[in-house]
Structures are given as structure tokens and as C-alpha cells.
Amino acid sequence: MKVQVGDVVVNAEVDSSAELSIFSDRVYQAIKCPPPKLRDVKLLTAGRKLSMQGSVVGPVKVKIGN
Template sequence: MVDAVIYSAAEVSLISDRVYKAMKQPPPKQRDVKLLITGGDASMQGFVVGPVK
């Protein structure tokens, strides 16, 4: 079970890789992405999944 806040107007939703790996049937990975953090040179790796049911 995961507590989550759903914002239906968001263009993207983020979850941790631990939550993704714990899903019984995770949605398929579509592509890898590099997430840029505003206000600096920091970034983190991620991936796009879908479709999500």
C-alpha cells in the first residue's frame, strides 16, 4: 500500500524506483530521461512509463 497525492492537472507524476519495483504489475518502461532540477546544475536519472491503469 502506498499513500499518494494525485494531481490530475499535472503533466507528469513522479514515484520512487522502490515503489515502481514493488508494484505487482508495473507499467512498461517507454524510455529513459534525465530530470533537470531548477536553480542549479543538478539532475537525476529517471524513466517514462505507460500506459498506467
């Protein structure tokens, strides 16, 4: 599904009941005026010892569909 994140249009899976949205660093860097980074976080997976570094940013304008 096409989703507009800031001024960037991407293909994305949408979970309308999710408490947060995860976008790649490439999408963040492509936004002309990116939102401020509020803090750094470590994202953990369930059931495995995998993690990745990320940032909480905001506010972010997101448009889903038309």
C-alpha cells in the first residue's frame, strides 16, 4: 500500500492498531525536513536474541491512501 511519510511516498504494510510505526533510516533521511530525534532506542525481537538500534522521532505526518 502507498503511504506518504512526510513528503516521501513508500510502499508499506499498515497495521491500524499498532502503537507505533517503524520506518527505515533511508526513509527518514529522504524527508526534506525530517522531524527531530527525541531519543535513541534498542529494538528487541520476541523469541530470539536479535536487536537493532533505532531512534524515536516526531511528530511525523503520515498519509495512508487517498
